[in-house]
Every structure is written in structure tokens, then in C-alpha cells.
Amino acid sequence: MSQAFYQNYRLGVVGGGQLGRMLIQSAIDYNIDISVLDPDPNAPCRSLASEFTQGKLTDFETLYEFGKRCDLVTIEIENVNTDALKKLRDEGVKVFPQPEIIELIQDKRIQKQFYADNDIPTADFILTEDATEVRENASFLPAVNKLGKEGYDGRGVQIIREEKDLEKAFDAPGLLEKLVDFDTEISVIVARNEKGETKAFPAVELSYHPEHNLVEFLFAPAKISAEVERKAEELALRVIDTLGMVGLLAVEMFVTKDGDVLVNEVAPRPHNSGHQTIEANVTSQYEQHLSAIVGAPLGDTKAITPSVMVNLLGEDGHQGLAKCEGLDSVMAMDGVKTHLYGKKITKPFRKMGHVTLIGSDTEALKSDARRVKETLKIVSE
Amino acid sequence: MSQAFYQNYRLGVVGGGQLGRMLIQSAIDYNIDISVLDPDPNAPCRSLASEFTQGKLTDFETLYEFGKRCDLVTIEIENVNTDALKKLRDEGVKVFPQPEIIELIQDKRIQKQFYADNDIPTADFILTEDATEVRENASFLPAVNKLGKEGYDGRGVQIIREEKDLEKAFDAPGLLEKLVDFDTEISVIVARNEKGETKAFPAVELSYHPEHNLVEFLFAPAKISAEVERKAEELALRVIDTLGMVGLLAVEMFVTKDGDVLVNEVAPRPHNSGHQTIEANVTSQYEQHLSAIVGAPLGDTKAITPSVMVNLLGEDGHQGLAKCEGLDSVMAMDGVKTHLYGKKITKPFRKMGHVTLIGSDTEALKSDARRVKETLKIVSE
Numbered sequence: 176m177s178q179a180f181y182q183n184y185r186l187g188v189v190g191g192g193q194l195g196r197m198l199i200q201s202a203i204d205y206n207i208d209i210s211v212l213d214p215d216p217n218a219p220c221r222s223l224a225s226e227f228t229q230g231k232l233t234d235f236e237t238l239y240e241f242g243k244r245c246d247l248v249t250i251e252i253e254n255v256n257t258d259a260l261k262k263l264r265d266e267g268v269k270v271f272p273q274p275e276i277i278e279l280i281q282d283k284r285i286q287k288q289f290y291a292d293n294d295i296p297t298a299d300f301i302l303t304e305d306a307t308e309v310r311e312n313a314s315f316l317p318a319v320n321k322l323g324k325e326g327y328d329g330r331g332v333q334i335i336r337e338e339k340d341l342e343k344a345f346d347a348p349g350l351l352e353k354l355v356d357f358d359t360e361i362s363v364i365v366a367r368n369e370k371g372e373t374k375a376f377p378a379v380e381l382s383y384h385p386e387h388n389l390v391e392f393l394f395a396p397a398k399i400s401a402e403v404e405r406k407a408e409e410l411a412l413r414v415i416d417t418l419g420m421v422g423l424l425a426v427e428m429f430v431t432k433d434g435d436v437l438v439n440e441v442a443p444r445p446h447n448s449g450h451q452t453i454e455a456n457v458t459s460q461y462e463q464h465l466s467a468i469v470g471a472p473l474g475d476t477k478a479i480t481p482s483v484m485v486n487l488l489g490e491d492g493h494q495g496l497a498k499c500e501g502l503d504s505v506m507a508m509d510g511v512k513t514h515l516y517g518k519k520i521t522k523p524f525r526k527m528g529h530v531t532l533i534g535s536d537t538e539a540l541k542s543d544a545r546r547v548k549e550t551l552k553i554v555s556e
Numbered sequence: 557m558s559q560a561f562y563q564n565y566r567l568g569v570v571g572g573g574q575l576g577r578m579l580i581q582s583a584i585d586y587n588i589d590i591s592v593l594d595p596d597p598n599a600p601c602r603s604l605a606s607e608f609t610q611g612k613l614t615d616f617e618t619l620y621e622f623g624k625r626c627d628l629v630t631i632e633i634e635n636v637n638t639d640a641l642k643k644l645r646d647e648g649v650k651v652f653p654q655p656e657i658i659e660l661i662q663d664k665r666i667q668k669q670f671y672a673d674n675d676i677p678t679a680d681f682i683l684t685e686d687a688t689e690v691r692e693n694a695s696f697l698p699a700v701n702k703l704g705k706e707g708y709d710g711r712g713v714q715i716i717r718e719e720k721d722l723e724k725a726f727d728a729p730g731l732l733e734k735l736v737d738f739d740t741e742i743s744v745i746v747a748r749n750e751k752g753e754t755k756a757f758p759a760v761e762l763s764y765h766p767e768h769n770l771v772e773f774l775f776a777p778a779k780i781s782a783e784v785e786r787k788a789e790e791l792a793l794r795v796i797d798t799l800g801m802v803g804l805l806a807v808e809m810f811v812t813k814d815g816d817v818l819v820n821e822v823a824p825r826p827h828n829s830g831h832q833t834i835e836a837n838v839t840s841q842y843e844q845h846l847s848a849i850v851g852a853p854l855g856d857t858k859a860i861t862p863s864v865m866v867n868l869l870g871e872d873g874h875q876g877l878a879k880c881e882g883l884d885s886v887m888a889m890d891g892v893k894t895h896l897y898g899k900k901i902t903k904p905f906r907k908m909g910h911v912t913l914i915g916s917d918t919e920a921l922k923s924d925a926r927r928v929k930e931t932l933k934i935v936s937e
Binding site: 182196199200203204205206208222223225454457458462466471472474475477479480496497498502503506507508509510511512513514515516517519533556 | 586855897
């Protein structure tokens with residue numbers, strides 16, 4: 176592998192958002208040339224990639240032509256043309272995660288069925304073809320109704336607590352999932368390389384925005400027992416091993432009030448629940464993803480310090496050229512690191528950046544995180 | 557300031573080597589557009605800068621034209637045309653560090669005289685005009701003979717222990733400095749912004765390659781008493797305050813066997829003695845430099861963990877297209893992070909990368925660092 180790091184090794188990243196941006200930021204240390212494909216000419220990766228191609232990720236020709244020039248292709252978003260990835264793979268380009276796994280994860284119905292087929296604990300569910308089928312299952316409520324495809328960042332997910340909520344049910348293939356009465360929502364990020372070596376990051380706890388189904392705060396370590404931590408790690412590793420996936424897999428899980436751990440859903444790439452690893456762990460999730468896909472040994476996942484991550488979402492009611500309010504006050508705080516994603520345009524709840532807080536006192540971290548949330552606002556000019 | 561982070565703020569970095577590269581890596585989080593000027597078309601910053609200009613840093617017109625398009629100009633190497641920087645500053649471009657301070661530091665004779673004039677403790681010295689004057693000062697031996705200008709990375713410095721060594725004395729304006737019988741060589745990196753706010757990083761200990769006058773290992777924290785630490789920090793802050801400099805200043809110091817602290821020399825930019833701050837401190841030296849020059853509050857300099865940094869120098873006897881040997885073994889070690897600088901060509905003792913080791917057991921860190929040094933080699937193909 177080491178050879179690749181010094182001369183003319185080209186990695187193609189499909190998608191040029193913040194995850195790609197932080198991936199490039201890490202890849203600088205690996206000395207890899209990176210090409211990026213994204214439909215947005217102002218994508219966060221635009222000026223950082225050594226080559227940037229503007230084009231649709233779901234278009235076969237575009238993705239195939241892009242990938243042909245690379246030694247290795249990876250993704251930073253799942254909604255891509257997997258037929259193009261398969262053709263590239265068949266023609267000798269390495270593609271990680273493997274196209275079949277991306278397909279499985281693209282469709283929450285297939286993903287969910289995969290858990291059921293492999294005895295991976297997950298919430299009970301019913302596959303539904305349309306709104307009528309959802310409405311026929313009133314006895315299954317309270318439930319979460321999820322679109323099979325194209326849900327992302329809180330879109331394509333609705334909570335259906337009682338019969339009257341059934342009116343709004345999506346009218347497309349989806350699944351109805353029993354609402355889990357959970358204690359905690361956690362995420363364990365695992366990685367696997369071609370040799371089958373695996374490593375897990377310590378579990379983190381996720382706190383979602385009550386309305387927008389977006390991670391608002393992340394706490395590391397998660398406040399769970401050693402027993403639950405062990406179960407969660409084992410489960411996450413079992414998912415990646417069963418998939419036989421090469422790359423990074425974020426496994427989001429529910430910890431029930433009885434201490435059971437259920438897989439909610441997975442993402443086969445760096446994930447919002449791993450941003451804090453940049454500062455708080457020996458190896459970041461981005462470095463780990465790179466190591467896994469280029470075939471290098473996986474890095475040490477140990478946490479160096481407790482941390483809290485705050486997503487900076489575009490303020491509600493603001494759309495247009497972005498500016499920060501309160502950034503100076505936040506930068507002056509101890510233990511604080513701000514990451515801005517370089518998006519020129521803000522929209523309500525758009526992910527515009529994140530802040531990581533590190534320190535030894537977890538209660539102080541939480542209160543500082545709330546202060547960051549209240550102080551730092553992304554608004555329009 | 558926060559405004560600048562979101563729309564069209566252009567920072568020009570004079571020099572495109574590894575320090576510029578790591579500066580860009582940090583600047584990604586600040587959302588600043590970066591232009592780089594470097595004479596080498598394959599400079600480490602080449603593909604990362606949003607604009608790259610190939611040109612000579614010491615040429616007035618080249619640097620002036622480059623800087624005119626920027627809002628702010630900084631340096632990552634001292635050997636630049638300061639007249640161009642002054643003209644830019646006079647025409648309204650912010651230039652930090654200030655051109656006059658770069659000039660003072662460019663010439664070790666003026667730098668040394670500055671310490672003497674401001675009661676900043678430093679080793680005794682004699683200014684010399686040529687080799688003849690050096691030879692007239694045999695009574696001053698053992699001493700270090702330094703060229704006034706253009707010494708860098710161990711060049712322009714010679715140890716003259718006894719009279720017979722006087723033969724090799726440089727024949728150009730320089731200075732003869734009493735050889736200090738020191739206990740430890742340390743560095744304290746300080747920063748100052750336009751408001752005059754200052755912060756110091758904890759002292760680190762430097763271990764030089766016995767022949768090549770290049771940092772081989774760096775240990776953080778330095779093994780010094782709290783009293784010496786306090787003195788060193790105070791002294792470093794006094795230097796930057798006396799200079800009135802805006803930006804980052806690395807202050808290299810000797811700790812004598814009597815516990816005195818003497819300033820050796822300074823660098824007005826991110827420095828080899830601060831690489832470990834990327835992993836081991838809340839704020840890295842690169843982020844701190846950016847915050848200081850853009851006028852943001854200075855970041856928290858606290859160390860999160862002990863660390864050791866190992867410079868990866870090109871192997872002796874190897875020149876040509878670079879490759880790594882032993883990288884996989886090093887990447888598999890716990891607590892290790894490798895940074896490669898993207899230089900295609902290796903030369904004996906060229907700085908090709910560095911490795912930071914983090915962990916709580918400082919003795920284990922030192923032994924791991926020696927293992928890294930023995931295992932990881934940059935050779936030619």
C-alpha cells in the first residue's frame with residue numbers, strides 16, 4: 176500500500192458535500208490525489224479536490240466516465256448510480272463500499288429485510304407498498320413510516336402515533352416500523368478492510384432535534400453500561416462482517432428501556448455521528464474510512480477525551496448568502512473547535528457546519544454545547 | 557470577523573511547502589479561500605490551494621502582483637521580498653506578520669541585536685563581517701557560527717569548537733555565538749492578534765539530529781520544572797509583545813544547567829516544533845496562526861495528551877521519486893498518526909512528513925517513536 180501514497184494514486188469521491196470535504200482534509204495526510212463528482216458547482220469540496228467534475232451522481236454515463244480515471248472510487252452519499260459502480264468494479268477499478276452493499280442500504284426495505292434474515296435485532300416492521308397498505312395497519316401503531324428510497328437528513332421519515340396521523344402516510348413503497356420506546360439512541364462506527372480486519376469506535380449518544388429528525392447534539396462517550404456498550408459493539412461488527420463490506424459503516428441503534436440493543440439503520444460512509452472523532456479520538460472516522468478502502472491497517476479508535484458535537488443548522492426563516500453570528504464568542508470559549516462547511520447558501524436546517532467541544536467534565540461540556548447552540552447562528556445576509 | 561468566513565475572503569500564503577499545506581488543511585474549517593505562491597510547480601500546496609501561482613518569493617513584482625488579489629497575506633517561510641509586502645500593506649492589504657518583523661528575523665544579526673537591545677536573555681555573541689573576523693575571535697570558542705541570512709533547516713549554522721575548526725568558517729556577514737552548555741532545548745509557540753491578545757502553547761522539548769541540525773524528535777510536554785516552564789512562557793510572550801507582532805511566533809530556547817532560559821532564535825510562522833499540536837492540543841498552531849492573523853479570538857492552547865513527534869527525513873543516499881517503506885507497520889501501531897507532505901521527490905534529509913504519537917505513558921511514547929524512526933523510511937524508487 177505504502178507505494179500508493181507517494182505517486183499518482185487517484186481516489187474518486189462520489190459526492191462533494193461536507194463529508195467529502197472532511198475526507199479530503201484527512202486525505203491530505205495520506206498524500207492521495209482526489210477527484211470529486213458533485214452536481215453543485217459550489218459544492219464544499221470544489222476548491223479542495225485536485226479534480227472536480229460537475230455532474231449527476233445518479234446518471235450512469237456521468238459516474239462511469241468519472242470513475243474510469245480513478246484507481247479507487249468511494250462515496251460520501253448513498254444516492255448514486257450503482258450500475259455504473261458495478262461496471263467500474265468489473266473493469267478493474269476498486270469500488271468501496273461495494274456497489275451491492277450500497278444498493279442494499281439505498282432501500283430501507285431491503286436493508287430491514289437483511290436484518291431480519293440475519294437475526295440482527297431490529298424493531299418489528301411491516302413492508303408496505305403504498306399509503307393504503309399503511310392505513311390498513313392501524314393496529315401496528317404507534318409506528319415510524321419510512322420511505323424505502325431517497326430519505327436523507329430527516330426527509331422520508333414520519334412518526335405515526337395514532338390513527339388520525341395515518342392521513343399523511345407516504346404513498347410509495349416503504350415500511351412501517353414499531354415505534355421503539357427507547358432509552359438512548361446510539362451510534363457505533365465500525366470499519367473493515369479487504370483482509371477482513373475490523374475495528375469499532377466507542378459508542379456515542381445522539382440527541383435529535385425534536386421536529387426535524389436531524390442530530391442536534393452528540394455525546395461521547397455514550398452514557399450506557401459496559402454491558403450495553405459491549406453488546407452494541409458486537410452488533411455493529413456483526414453487521415459489517417455479515418455484509419462483508421469494505422469501508423466505514425455507521426450503525427445507529429436504539430437502546431431499549433430493558434437494555435436491549437436494536438439496529439435502527441446504517442450508513443456505509445463517514446457519518447454525522449463520527450465528526451467528533453477528528454478531535455477526540457486517535458484516528459478520525461475519515462482517516463479510518465481511507466485506511467479501510469485503500470487497504471492500509473485500520474487505525475487506533477480510542478477516545479482521547481470526552482466530547483460533545485453540535486450541528487450548526489441554517490436558522491429557520493433564513494435563506495440566501497450565509498453569514499455567521501456569534502462566531503467570535505464561540506471561538507473564544509475553551510475546548511471549542513468550529514468546522515464550517517463552505518456552503519455559500521444557507522437554508523432552514525441545512526447542515527452548515529459543526530462544533531466539537533472537548534474537555535474532561537462531561538456536564539460542563541453539555542452546558543457549553545447548549546451555549547454554542549444559543550450563540551452561534553447561521554443566518555442569511 | 558465572522559462575516560469573512562462565509563463569503564469571498566482571500567488569504568494569500570507566501571510559500572507552498574508543508575507548513576502551508578497544514579495551514580490550508582486547518583483553513584478548510586475556517587472557510588477561507590487560499591491562494592498560494594511558490595516557485596515549485598509541484599509544491600505540497602499545489603492541488604489544495606484554490607489558486608496557485610508559480611513564482612519566486614524574493615521577486616518584488618511577483619509577490620506584489622500575487623498579494624494585490626488578496627485581503628490578507630501571510631508567510632510560511634521567511635525568505636520573501638519584504639519590500640513587496642510593505643507596498644501591499646501600504647495599499648491596504650493586511651500583511652501579518654508585519655514586513656518589518658520578517659526583515660528583523662530574516663537577518664540573524666539584527667534578530668540577535670534586538671534581543672540584546674531589549675534585555676531578552678540570549679547567548680553572548682559577536683557580530684562578524686567575514687571569515688577573517690571569525691578567526692580573530694578564537695578566544696570566544698567554543699561557539700556557533702551562524703550566517704546572518706538565508707540559513708534554513710540546518711543550513712548556515714556551524715559549530716566551531718576549537719581553533720582548527722576555524723578554517724571552515726563562513727565568509728559572509730554572520731555572528732559568533734557562545735556555545736551554550738544547555739540541559740534542554742525547548743520551544744514555546746506564542747500567538748498575538750491585532751487587539752494585543754496573546755496566548756502561549758505549553759513548552760515542548762526538541763531533540764536534534766546530531767549531524768544535520770534538524771529536529772529529529774519532539775517531546776510534549778518538555779521535561780522541565782514548573783519554574784522553568786513559567787520563565788520560558790513569560791520570555792516567549794515578552795518577545796512577541798516587544799516585537800508587537802501579529803501572528804504566530806515559535807521561540808526556541810536553551811535551558812541551561814543552572815535553570816536559566818535563553819532565547820536561541822524565533823520563527824514568525826507555524827513551526828516544526830508545533831506539529832504535534834494538531835493532535836495533542838485543543839487548538840493547533842495552524843489554527844492559532846489563522847485566528848491571530850484574521851483577527852479572531854485566539855484558541856485554547858491546552859494539551860489534551862502527551863505526545864512525541866518524529867520528523868520523516870529523506871534517507872541518506874536516496875534521491876528521486878519518493879516511496880515509503882514500513883508505512884503499514886507504523887499505521888498499525890496504537891496512538892500513531894502519519895502526515896505525508898506530498899513531495900514527489902526525496903533527497904537526503906529532506907522533510908518528507910512527520911509522525912505524531914499520542915498516549916499517556918511518556919516512556920512508552922519515546923520507545924514507540926524510536927520504533928517509528930527505525931521502521932518508516934522515505935527512499936527513492
